[in-house]
Amino acid sequence: MSDIDLDGPAAGRESVVTDRVDPTVLDGADRVSGGSQDLADRAALRRVASLSTQLTDITEVEYRDLLLEQVVLVGVWSGGTLTDAQASMTELARLAETAGSVVLDALMQRRQHPDSSTYIGSGKVAELKEVVEATGADTVICDGELTPGQLRNLEEKLRVKVVDRTALILDIFAQHARSKEGKAQVELAQLNYLVPRLRGWGIALSRQRGGRVAAGAGIGSRGPGETKLEIDRRRIYKRIAQLRVELGGMRKVRDTKRSQRRDNAVPAVAIAGYTNAGKSSLLNRLTDAGVLVEDALFATLDPTTRKARTTDGRLYTLTDTVGFVRHLPHQLVESFRSTLEEIGDADLLIHVVDGSDASPQDQVTAVRQVLAEIEASTVPEIIVVNKIDAADPVTLAHLRHLFTGAVFVSAHTGEGMEELRSVIARHLPDPAVEVDVLLPYTEGALVSRVHAEGTVLEEEHEGAGTRLRARVNGNLAGLLEGYRVAPAG
């Protein structure tokens, strides 16, 4: 813990490590399959990033415009190794770039705990202010979830916008939400984040906007603004209630669909994993889904379900889901609960890991934490290490050792996909009921269904029809009831 020498890399800066994050700017997609229109929309959104976070229904609320452009990142390293802390900062930089901003600099402070009033220590705030001024940054992004007080105090001291990790992730989700459900889920999460911060932001924002604090007496103290905030607060609560009702309705539709799938006893496989690990690419490989693939965090928010077949011809569904990240904001986990239930309800989980990442095992840890939070830890899991074409062989060897039974694939080259298919087939629950039937030739459709949904053990064409011995699900077994052959002897 404390035995790591900070003075080396940060000579002359005492306990502040200045770690310039490699500004490998993510300039949009590097590969799109079947979603170029979507992508164009998204690029357009990115140029006016602030629009996506403005809540159209509550325009008068001084909601934070996240016009993220020139940013400086700041983090507190309070536990774990330096590598962990740096990985978290690198990820924050990726998140900031995904949201459409340019990262100018990144600072990290070693402290036991974040400072209760300004997140980083007061002496370091002055240092940060120097960096902000020197770089001409207009926004500071903190690597954590800050209290309303911390945000306000920092803004007052730095005189630029201060945003935390949670707000940043919410902003990306808002930019990427496509479906009605996704948009409602994000709006609900944003409002839940907003409520406790309403007063703080109201004040800080007034100060920030063109230095109105100098002209207007009484801003920041009680006054007419307070009444307006109360009204806004009530409107927000009303909107939250309305969104909950709407989402409840959409949830019913989703539940019905899922239970229909259950009745048909088609096994469900969910693809989950860290954001940008290649989940959508894998879905596209295993089916012809044509889901948007993008080198950006949280490209997928809406689950896509496609039919797929095992190597031995059995039908199953494959669902691509929203990616996870370190410290996924609890507001998102909460409002995306119905989407995330697709994972908890699955018969099998394909947990995709980016093998080319600097520390894939940390991704696995973060993902498992979220899985536990959504009560999906009991779903049988296959670890699939993706991007082996781009991964370091030493890392891969380490992963083989860590995760026995993992499958190593490349969604790009197709390597390992055959093995993945057969592993999926092996892990899928086998249809439960064994039947022995004689189906007249007029019942060709039923014969096809047995082939599609069940496992055929024996098939013979006899004079009276097709004799089939097979394992099928309960539903299909019911339909076959009338054609059963009496057990011999």
Ligand SMILES: Nc1nc2c(ncn2[C@@H]2O[C@H](COP(=O)(O)OP(=O)(O)OP(=O)(O)O)[C@@H](O)[C@H]2O)c(=O)[nH]1
């Ligand atoms: N080199 C390499 N790149 C890959 C591979 N699979 C996916 N990628 C790239 O990784 C990036 C992310 O792929 P996606 O399929 O969108 O990842 P995802 O997990 O669905 O991401 P989110 O939906 O954003 O959470 C894209 O740039 C892909 O082209 C692979 O096997 N090898």
Ligand SMILES: [Mg+2]
């Ligand atoms: Mg995706």
